[in-house]
Amino acid sequence: MPRAAALERLAYTLAAPVLAAAPNLDPGGPVTTSIAAAGVIGVGGIAAASKSLEGRGRKILRWLPLPLAAAIDVAASYTPGYGPWYCDVTAAAVFTAAGWLVMPMSRHARRHHRPALAAPLTTLQLQEAPAAPAPVDHGGDALTWGMQQMWERAGMPARTVVVKAERHPGRTHDLTVLLGAAEPGRPITGLTTAAVAAAVGVDDDPGVIHIGPVVQMKGRQAGPGWAEVQITPEAAKRRRQNPTAQEKWTDRIAGPRGGAPGTELTDEARDDQRGVTFYRGRAADSGDLPRIDLMKVLRELGLPEDDSRAFLMVEGAEFLISVFDRPPLSPTFKATRELLTPDAKSGRYVAGFSITGQPVTNFVFQHDKNAAKHGLVLGVTRGGKTQFFAVTMIAESNAGQIVWLSSYMKDEKTTALGEHIDCQGVGALYMARQLRAAIALCEIRANMPWPHDGKPHDYKPGDPRCPYRQLNVYTDEFMSATADAEYGEFIQTDADALTVMSLKAGIGFNPAGQSPFAHEGFSTKMKDNLKQNSRPVIFNMGSPSATRKAAEGTMENVYDIPSIPTRYAPVEGSAIERAMAGEAEPETGVSTGGVAIVVLDNGRPMLMKALYVDFDEDLAGLFPDEVYGLTDYEISELEARGLWFDWSEPEPRPGEFWPEPDDEDDDSGNAGGRPRKGRGKSGGKRAPQIASARQALDAMRALTDA
Numbered sequence: 008m009p010r011a012a013a014l015e016r017l018a019y020t021l022a023a024p025v026l027a028a029a030p031n032l033d034p035g036g037p038v039t040t041s042i043a044a045a046g047v048i049g050v051g052g053i054a055a056a057s058k059s060l061e062g063r064g065r066k067i068l069r070w071l072p073l074p075l076a077a078a079i080d081v082a083a084s085y086t087p088g089y090g091p092w093y094c095d096v097t098a099a100a101v102f103t104a105a106g107w108l109v110m111p112m113s114r115h116a117r118r119h120h121r122p123a124l125a126a127p128l129t130t131l132q133l134q135e136a137p138a139a140p141a142p143v144d145h146g147g148d149a150l151t152w153g154m155q156q157m158w159e160r161a162g163m164p165a166r167t168v169v170v171k172a173e174r175h176p177g178r179t180h181d182l183t184v185l186l187g188a189a190e191p192g193r194p195i196t197g198l199t200t201a202a203v204a205a206a207v208g209v210d211d212d213p214g215v216i217h218i219g220p221v222v223q224m225k226g227r228q229a230g231p232g233w234a235e236v237q238i239t240p241e242a243a244k245r246r247r248q249n250p251t252a253q254e255k256w257t258d259r260i261a262g263p264r265g266g267a268p269g270t271e272l273t274d275e276a277r278d279d280q281r282g283v284t285f286y287r288g289r290a291a292d293s294g295d296l297p298r299i300d301l302m303k304v305l306r307e308l309g310l311p312e313d314d315s316r317a318f319l320m321v322e323g324a325e326f327l328i329s330v331f332d333r334p335p336l337s338p339t340f341k342a343t344r345e346l347l348t349p350d351a352k353s354g355r356y357v358a359g360f361s362i363t364g365q366p367v368t369n370f371v372f373q374h375d376k377n378a379a380k381h382g383l384v385l386g387v388t389r390g391g392k393t394q395f396f397a398v399t400m401i402a403e404s405n406a407g408q409i410v411w412l413s414s415y416m417k418d419e420k421t422t423a424l425g426e427h428i429d430c431q432g433v434g435a436l437y438m439a440r441q442l443r444a445a446i447a448l449c450e451i452r453a454n455m456p457w458p459h460d461g462k463p464h465d466y467k468p469g470d471p472r473c474p475y476r477q478l479n480v481y482t483d484e485f486m487s488a489t490a491d492a493e494y495g496e497f498i499q500t501d502a503d504a505l506t507v508m509s510l511k512a513g514i515g516f517n518p519a520g521q522s523p524f525a526h527e528g529f530s531t532k533m534k535d536n537l538k539q540n541s542r543p544v545i546f547n548m549g550s551p552s553a554t555r556k557a558a559e560g561t562m563e564n565v566y567d568i569p570s571i572p573t574r575y576a577p578v579e580g581s582a583i584e585r586a587m588a589g590e591a592e593p594e595t596g597v598s599t600g601g602v603a604i605v606v607l608d609n610g611r612p613m614l615m616k617a618l619y620v621d622f623d624e625d626l627a628g629l630f631p632d633e634v635y636g637l638t639d640y641e642i643s644e645l646e647a648r649g650l651w652f653d654w655s656e657p658e659p660r661p662g663e664f665w666p667e668p669d670d671e672d673d674d675s676g677n678a679g680g681r682p683r684k685g686r687g688k689s690g691g692k693r694a695p696q697i698a699s700a701r702q703a704l705d706a707m708r709a710l711t712d713a
Contacts, residue, residue: 019106023099030084046077161206165198181239194231203236214243259307266303282332290324297326318362321567335362336602342618344629347402356402359617367615369542371406372468378510379477382517383537385557386546391601392519393420397620401629403479409635413438414483423622427630432655435491438482440654442501445480445514451644452512466513475638477513486520506536546603547571558604558612569614571602
């Protein structure tokens with residue numbers, strides 16, 4: 008008799024008198040209440056057991072004594088005394104007898120452990136040892152058989168079995184193992200690289216073991232019950248010691264701490280003719296923009312960190328890193344008449360060449376907008392602004408257009424250009440007169456009748472019926488001119504107006520300066536009109552950060568802006584070794600003059616080397632034979648307004664900019680006439696127009712006589 012069965016029978020025997028006596032001696036007492044509560048619990052257990060899919064009857068028998076005892080107790084509470092024919096005692100005796108016979112709590116407590124009431128003792132007998140199992144025929148696949156032995160010796164990690172093992176071609180220790188769950192229909196869980204490494208006796212280094220899903224093929228299952236394990240210690244060793252470019256990119260560069268995280272290398276190409284190596288890649292997620300630290304990528308690729316030979320280009324999710332053998336923009340691309348002759352239909356011409364040798368085009372009019380074009384050129388002194396002015400002026404002259412040039416300070420190059428264009432002069436007064444005449448021409452051309460119908464029309468590039476030619480107004484050192492004490496306000500105001508109203512009249516405005524910001528003379532209105540109707544060109548601004556800041560000020564969209572180094576200085580040897588040896592540093596290389604960032608029509612910046620115009624040679628071969636100018640009608644209208652004369656006159660004409668002073672005004676401090684030097688623009692009757700913080704400061708100084 009098992010001990011559990013004996014104890015259970017004893018419990019049923021002791022419970023019988025309690026069930027019969029408790030409701031009669033103390034109805035509603037604690038014993039009766041406890042029995043009723045146990046019955047409720049038993050009913051809940053039976054309800055839960057009835058929903059079980061396995062062992063339902065066994066679980067119901069386990070809970071049945073509790074509600075049966077409660078039922079007997081409740082029935083005894085409602086019978087007088089011990090009931091007719093002592094039915095309360097009879098019911099308690101039946102409960103005890105059922106417990107003795109069925110024993111649900113002990114016999115049915117476990118599914119696989121049902122001890123008999125009286126099991127006979129077994130007698131140990133000696134038997135012969137079983138014969139060794141016959142070897143299993145694996146079809147001559149000794150590798151699979153060996154892997155199975157190793158796997159079983161390791162305790163079958165993650166409860167899996169080896170189904171197939173295949174050696175990699177040309178390898179001794181690299182192989183692919185197909186694993187399946189030991190129990191069919193069960194998924195493989197808990198399989199780690201460390202468990203696999205311990206089973207086969209290799210190091211658990213990164214890249215040695217890879218656990219992946221099984222690809223479903225004909226005759227082979229797939230799913231979570233299968234796994235494919237790549238064990239490649241030889242390949243991992245070769246990858247660490249001599250990786251390919253693709254492997255180096257994946258392991259070092261594309262990682263979270265690499266120079267291009269989350270990217271993949273799609274192609275590596277070499278162009279021996281141009282001496283350049285291309286690394287083309289893309290972001291792993293096509294919806295992301297690649298984040299690339301060019302200098303860090305070069306270090307990880309083992310390449311020199313030379314910003315004059317390595318360049319980055321980003322287009323959407325793709326990018327291109329170009330590494331040249333020598334700086335691609337160090338050669339000089341000489342300007343020719345052929346390159347600077349615009350296409351008659353599109354108005355485009357070659358203004359320079361990019362790092363990849365592609366021609367970079369500019370335009371002399373906006374064919375798609377049916378209007379003239381503006382221009383914006385930025386850069387520090389000797390950066391290449393005047394050289395680029397020469398390139399654009401030659402192209403516009405070859406297109407049959409008119410060119411006016413004014414500069415704040417006298418310059419040899421602007422003087423040489425003046426021999427081949429319509430108007431050229433120096434000084435703030437000359438610039439102010441030039442802008443005034445251009446503003447007047449906007450009104451004159453707006454009312455100028457066209458010969459084919461006698462009515463005025465807006466300018467149409469390339470229309471042979473147009474009675475006038477496109478006019479291009481250039482102002483060199485525009486920022487300095489707007490700061491002039493006497494004429495800066497007039498230059499600023501007229502330049503703002505010219506950028507707004509001139510395009511439909513066939514007049515383009517082309518300022519050049521050293522900053523594109525409002526406090527330096529470029530108002531927001533002017534800058535917006537210039538960048539929307541031109542291709543801004545930014546030369547070296549003194550430092551890479553200043554150049555990028557200036558380029559961002561001329562762009563609508565945010566792109567990776569290429570940097571312009573101060574000089575092209577190829578890396579030679581080690582600076583540490585030169586310092587230890589006491590050797591002098593090498594030459595600083597060549598200047599980056601002429602290298603600029605051109606902002607294309609889609610807002611994407613491109614690095615360009617502008618064509619070189621040699622001012623030591625005769626420029627007549629680049630310009631057309633004829634110098635184009637205004638029509639007689641335009642000149643007569645300007646003369647009628649007092650705006651067409653020799654703009655190089657050193658002093659303003661009476662009433663040209665300020666009203667003539669009265670005698671009373673002259674005696675009281677020249678209040679109505681030309682302002683005295685040092686007092687800014689507040690001396691005239693013309694109300695100052697405040698368009699920048701600098702102008703506001705000048706106005707306050709003039710009011711306080713500072």
